[in-house]
Amino acid sequence: MRNKNFALITGASEGFGKALALECAARKMNLVLVALPGSGLNRLCCYIERNFGVTTYCLEHDLSKKEECHNLFHEIRRLQIPVNTLINNAGIGGTHYFDERDTEFYYKQIELNVVSPTLLAHLFLEDLLHHSPAYILNVSSLASFFYLPKKQVYGATKSYLVAFSKSLRRELKGKGISVSVICPGGMNTNPQMVFQNLNTHGLGRWSIMNPEAVATIAIDGMLKKKELIIPGFWNKLFMLFDKLLPKCYKEMLTDKSMRESKTISNPVLFSINPLKTAV
């Protein structure tokens, strides 16, 4: 039987979002992919339709603007797309000291990482209830558990998603919507990240995963209705350490690695493509 329902994935043009889209397509889910205008989403849609034979819509919206979240919702209404899976993946990352970015950056980061998933979950709630069994998957981060320097706002936005997901999950229990949250560690999401990860040494490097592998775990976990998904052996181990080690040891360990971690950037890209390094 052909699947009639659709999975909505935000931030689907690159990195983990793209991997999630490919993973869902491989499982014969129809897709609504959302990403920023001009991010090459069309090419991905064409590829997915041709290779997996699923119906794919590609919609371009800047979800850091709340009107755009509403526009997206109305557009999907208008197109009468039955959405039964909402994957909130779009987000802005970054590793830098608090004073290294201006207020505008943090405002945008909070809008995209916190406000947009909340609005989308609220807007699509009725549709999801209507097309149950339905799923919400929020993409958080391992940084939501470790209060790392250089990850202040990012980590906090991701902690919000964990708390939000767990609470909403309890609320929607027995109503046909399962809410899951995934907390990946470092991933090879784009060439810049792979470059950085190839130049990272020590423990951090072992835990780096490819987004394809994490996407499989994510969708598996979502369909199995898991509450919290931690992908990979090393990341699970970090979580265990977090429970076992006293606070002072943990801080000593993470402090060292975070202070050493620089955003290694390729000087070339600064001059040719400042957009790419902003995220």
Add this chain to the structure above:
Amino acid sequence: MIMKILITGATGYIGYKLAMEAARRNYTVHILVRDLQSPLLPEHPNIIKFKGDITDKGSVMAAMRNCDKVMHAAAIAKLSAKDNSIFYSVNVEGTRNMLDAALVSGIKKFVFTSSGAVIGPSGKYPMSENDPRITAFENDYEISKHWAEELVKEYCRRGLFAIIVAAPRVYGPGHECNGNTMNMLLKSILSLRLAFVPSCDKVVANYAFVDDVVNGHFLAMEKGLGGEKYILGGENLSYRSFFQTIKQNTGKNIRLIPMPRLLIKLWSFLYMCICNLLKKETHISPKVIDRLAQNRALSSDKAVRQLGYSITPFSEGIQKTILHLKNKKYA
């Protein structure tokens, strides 16, 4: 009027052939080489040698003087290196020097040789130029070539007429060097009279005959559209048909021994350890074996349609290659 062309990477597998072909076509060929005494230099009356390095912009400018066209084929073409920063200084920064110089010197056509590795593994169908990459980048080589392509596109926006061509696994008569792993494989099959066929023998990859790739460069220079990328590939073959075709064309009794992938991986791991102990550089590692187990089918349709690119059948290309290796007394 005689056209002048600068070709980089002329001591390499593809670059050498490009230089010789350009010379044959009556171009005045400038080549930029690091070592004027290199035994790998192309020799032809039309070829003028310039000593220098693409990482040194001054030498690039000097070699490019009075040229109309550029073929930039120089690169670190291997999957790993002791010092991985050379991938970025040569493949990315070197390319930027070339592009900068080309823009300043008013070069009319710039052809950049990229790699199928940037496109990555394929899905159900062979990948074409417009398909997105479906897995993460795996190594410094892939990233450096991807960034170099981004740079080329950026310089196109600034007004340079540049074309990207992408070559997959290339085989055929030519230098024995880093870029030419296919000939090394053929040589060892011919001398050992056996080949290990990985158990994942249905895995498909693309194999391009070097003469096609060289020809494709000139077609791209003549007919290619600025800012476009063209895959210059060959046939898509599974390992099974790849080894079968080689066997049929050697005229010898070659034993094909099936080998489980895990065993190959184990061997590659041990080999890598031994090389590390002996401080010898090697390109074999379990990661490379994993790479070889991915489908990497490519479609050259765009080049065929828009450039008139033609593909030599694999059996014909392999016959020529084996003949070449036999003449060089490898078999």
